[in-house]
Amino acid sequence: MTELELLPLCDVQTALTPAEHTYLEDLPDPAHEVVAEQRCDLQRSHAGSHVSLGQESAGTSWWVVWGAEGERPCTREAEATARLYQMEDCPA
Template identity: 35%
Template sequence: MAIHTDDLISCPARITLDAAQLAFFNELPVDAPSVQTELSCELEQGHEGSHAALGQQADTTMWWIQWTLSASEINPFTWCPVKQQPGVPDRDDLECTLFAGHSGKHSSTRRSWHSEEAA
């Protein structure tokens, strides 16, 4: 599979993390920027299922906050395996920056939403 370059609109949903969620992210053993208290959904507009935003990355695990109108939770995921240009060693702007198994279309680090195509 490859990432296609037609721009789409991202989901406008936002979440404000509570004190327990912020404490969880801040206790992860990782040298990373401070966690933002308000996050935007990183999936494409009109996606199915819960909203999702990357909270923190620790080694190869990405901790994503997922939420609906009634609940939220933090879940560990790995990177989505879809690549824009197979065989290129640098992940910047070349691979989907979402989690494996995400709903909807794929995204590059430019936050443009892309449709999936066969490689």
């Protein structure tokens, strides 16, 4: 039997603003506790913006999206206009 080798995660972090933290805490039916210091959930050395799961609530995932130093963050569709990005949960 072989051990499962996990890919290393990006180690870049960002702090939620007080407004972002409050917004995520106030969502209905939260799935978990809000973490003030968000760590990127992507693989180390990834290209593009950093993302972390901020909260899941009532069938919706709220992601925190931020760019590298001095860069505007981007989502799948376009340049992000805010750091909190909403996506519906996968129906599968």
